[in-house]
Amino acid sequence: MEHTRWLDDDEQRTWRSFLAAQRLVLDRVERRLQSNAGMPQAYYEILVRLSEAPGRTLRMSVLAESAWSSRSRLSHAVARMEEAGWVVRRSCPTDRRGQLAELTDEGFEVLRNAAPDHVESVREAVFDGLTAAQQAGLREACETLVEYLSGTGQWPVTRDAGPDGPGSARAS
Amino acid sequence: MEHTRWLDDDEQRTWRSFLAAQRLVLDRVERRLQSNAGMPQAYYEILVRLSEAPGRTLRMSVLAESAWSSRSRLSHAVARMEEAGWVVRRSCPTDRRGQLAELTDEGFEVLRNAAPDHVESVREAVFDGLTAAQQAGLREACETLVEYLSGTGQWPVTRDAGPDGPGSARAS
DNA sequence: ACCAACAAGATGAGCGCTCAACAATTCCGG
DNA sequence: CCGGAATTGTTGAGCGCTCATCTTGTTGGT
Numbered sequence: 067m068e069h070t071r072w073l074d075d076d077e078q079r080t081w082r083s084f085l086a087a088q089r090l091v092l093d094r095v096e097r098r099l100q101s102n103a104g105m106p107q108a109y110y111e112i113l114v115r116l117s118e119a120p121g122r123t124l125r126m127s128v129l130a131e132s133a134w135s136s137r138s139r140l141s142h143a144v145a146r147m148e149e150a151g152w153v154v155r156r157s158c159p160t161d162r163r164g165q166l167a168e169l170t171d172e173g174f175e176v177l178r179n180a181a182p183d184h185v186e187s188v189r190e191a192v193f194d195g196l197t198a199a200q201q202a203g204l205r206e207a208c209e210t211l212v213e214y215l216s217g218t219g220q221w222p223v224t225r226d227a228g229p230d231g232p233g234s235a236r237a238s
Numbered sequence: 239m240e241h242t243r244w245l246d247d248d249e250q251r252t253w254r255s256f257l258a259a260q261r262l263v264l265d266r267v268e269r270r271l272q273s274n275a276g277m278p279q280a281y282y283e284i285l286v287r288l289s290e291a292p293g294r295t296l297r298m299s300v301l302a303e304s305a306w307s308s309r310s311r312l313s314h315a316v317a318r319m320e321e322a323g324w325v326v327r328r329s330c331p332t333d334r335r336g337q338l339a340e341l342t343d344e345g346f347e348v349l350r351n352a353a354p355d356h357v358e359s360v361r362e363a364v365f366d367g368l369t370a371a372q373q374a375g376l377r378e379a380c381e382t383l384v385e386y387l388s389g390t391g392q393w394p395v396t397r398d399a400g401p402d403g404p405g406s407a408r409a410s
Numbered sequence: 411a412c413c414a415a416c417a418a419g420a421t422g423a424g425c426g427c428t429c430a431a432c433a434a435t436t437c438c439g440g
Numbered sequence: 441c442c443g444g445a446a447t448t449g450t451t452g453a454g455c456g457c458t459c460a461t462c463t464t465g466t467t468g469g470t
Contacts, residue, residue, distance in 0.1 A: 070354040071361055080373055081360055083380035085283070088260050089306045090387040100458085106426070111257070126449065134261045139427060141450055146426085163435045163448040182242040188253055189243055195386035196379060201252055203375025207368060208255035214367035215262040272428085278456070299418065311457060313420055318456085335418045335465045
């Protein structure tokens, strides 16, 4: 490759505002979650996925995909959360390489307590600042990007997790 | 606060797709930058800001704001980049608390070599996957968010850095 | 002129993440 | 049914980031 496809001014502004917005939003949400629940955003997402799964149990590999995490990251994270008593690991009966991660009652309780403030912080950081049309535009772009980027390298992705159900953590 | 403003299904999907898209895009871009230039995205952004500044020099506090970085993060980052010979620090003549960070010729060269592949990876990760309308929608939402979130806590923000000029790193 | 408040930047501990390497198991062609 | 290839999950080193804290320097009220 010797002729670089540089970004024009519009693209430059799009990319830079995406970077800035992403940082501002995530730093804000993460900071608040850290101070109110003592966990990083990535852990919260893992707990949510588990809480929505049948039996509150998922295989590590499936959990990794659905939380957009690498296997290694998930492994470290679950190890820590197991120490905290939020999750337990059991070996998978049908595949002895596999591990099942199960959300404990304590972990579920932690999630349930963390949820209201977290959701509030997301609302304040994103939805309170955007019109309905802007929210629609953001969603349209992000969903397209997810579709476009999924399954192409990067993670061991095998897209098959169902789309978002309503968070069951809020429904006791 | 005792009545939580939960996210409805549309908001839920918007938030989750934002999280996923953000992760997919940034992980991809960062991985490529790391392997081709040996630096994280945050460092690249710092080098770009310096390269665009008059005299390729900025005060630490100004640099921190313009790269959306905390002071602490910048301090650590510049320390590392100084070891690498990409940047030098000099004390500020008008305020003896201050430090000036200056991009060295070597640092500029590193940036210039890193830029083409980085830009290509951004194009592949974002622009090649979105229609013009989706790009506009994304930009509109992100610019609004940046405007909305800037200057409200979080960083020691004193918004006054000019908006993005064209990246001077690509113009020799 | 003084001193309390504030601002700039550096620093070290702790932690989450990446990357590469590894062990254990399953899969599949011959 | 055997043996190489692929898959699953873990581990440890290294690094960037956050948070709290500290030092140094500036500012503003009296």
